[in-house]
Amino acid sequence: MGSALDPRSLASARRSNRQLMLLLPMFLPAHALTLDLLLRESVGRGLRFLLLSNDAFRSLLKNVYISAMTQLQVAVPDSEGRVMLWEQYQVRPDLPTHLTRVGCWISRAQALKSGPSSLSLVPETGTDADEGLKDTSLAVSGPLGFLKDLPQDLHERSEGLRLLLGAGVLLGPREELASRRGDLDGTTLRCMADDFQPLTIPDYGPAGDYRVTGSFVDIMAILERSLNFTCSWSRPEDRAWGALQPDGTWNGMIGDLIADKGDVIVAISRTLPREEVVDFTLPLLLDRHILVLRRPGTANSGISWSSYTQEFSSGAWAGAAMMVLFMGSCITLITRYSRSSGGHVPFTESILLILGAACQQGTKQDIQGTAGRIVLLTALLLGTVTYIHYTSFLISALSVNRLLLPFTTLAELTRVDSHQLMVLKSTVQEDVLKLSTNPVYQKAWANIQAGGEWGSVATNDVGFAKVLEGKNVYLTTESEYSYQYGGDSRILALTKEKYIAIFVSVAVTKKSQLKELFDNRLVRMRSAGLLSKILKDWGEARPPPLPNAAPPLSLAKTGSAFLLLAAGTALSLCALGMEVLVTRCLKRSALASR
Structure with a gap:
């Protein structure tokens, strides 16, 4: 037995990816003690024991800790010539021992003596066939008579039995x-x-008390019922998920x-x-990250001063102003040098005249001649074209909320450099951006x-709150955005x-027995469609999005126009006051001169 337990031979067998079983006595x-030492050593992990x-x-195994995922069976002969197979395990050393009968071996003579009158014999050709008995190894279909003599807990294992005519019948899990x-x-x-x-x-x-709900919690609840355990919930003190620190430790x-x-x-x-450093169960969800930002035009503070100026670009406004100045200069020149003119019009009056014509307003100025009338007609056309373009865009900007995005991708964000990029600390996205060789990700990390x-x-609450404050962009998962803020316009x-x-x-x-136990149940849940149903139900439970109707105009959008109109009215009152003051001064001067 010493050579069989040689660590070098066990390690060599494990490297060759062979399934190694140790056949050991258990009488003393x-x-x-030997088994206990072997199970405690790393060399004994992953082996099968008979x-x-x-x-x-x-009584011999009473003080031997056999974990739940240790593949160990005990073969014990009984008084009737059969060999019973037992399994023993403990969840933890301080918890009770589980002892279960999982199989039975019956000799060839006993099987043929109490077997069916006619056996359906099918040559065994699979890889599990015993190489030495391939010619006499036969698979059995149909009921076997000796099953009635077996313990009741083994009856459910009667399907798929194999009869080896040179040995016997093995009824196993x-x-x-x-x-x-x-x-x-x-x-x-x-x-x-x-x-x-x-x-x-x-x-x-x-x-x-700390409580948790959600789709993954529902999945854990099913595992609780299936495996007979309970969950006590907590969250990390540093509120981090887990990132490798410079000193080699992990946080979160x-x-x-x-x-x-x-x-x-x-x-x-x-x-x-x-x-x-830790083990993971099979993946339950594939998620991706997206950029979220505040929707343009939804500032939650003050009045929007661009509601009535964003219709034209700065270049377009400058072009319109240049046209007014040019036409005003033309009117001044025409009324000064044209013989058919009704009188000279100063430059300031010409500007007001052009603006009036652009606003489709008449004038008392006597503009005679073809040249003057052409300029007035051009000013009228300028006003018409400008009015059509301005009002059409104004309706769209105020009612439909057309989006003018400064960027649409992460690469454009790094080029524009007008917004602050944010990520959740100690998470995958932070590690990927920090360590990536992708130039876009490197620039994004520099921005962060x-x-x-x-x-x-x-x-996440802090991240989304900063997004609503101003020029901040948050890199978050699709599932979190859809559930928490998918309905926030x-x-x-x-x-x-x-x-x-x-x-x-x-x-x-790491190396926890829970991984295999969880994976086994999760595979069943996935095959039954239970996992997809739970994830779908929670995905549909998010708040519905707001209706896609045009919202009413708010004071934030119309306030700037009201203030400008009020300022124009106030300016006219100031002009009236100045006019009254000048008139009184002139009257006083006239009286004083007399």
């Missing part, structure tokens, strides 16, 4: 090991979760899991650095660093490009 306390023993194996481990003895698992809506939605009860929930402050992290994205403490925000998602795809799953401590 020394045998139990122990040959008698009825004393229960057909399901995988994780499927046979369905009881965690009601143990309490320390589950950690943070804000990742709608996967995990944190809240606090009236007594200050990953750090707490490594430090044995928790057993499970519910809803966390997988990365290669994280997979080196330039923002100081607001480049990496602590929570103030926030706009840029979906032209999507970034940083992530797989979200459940994390457990």
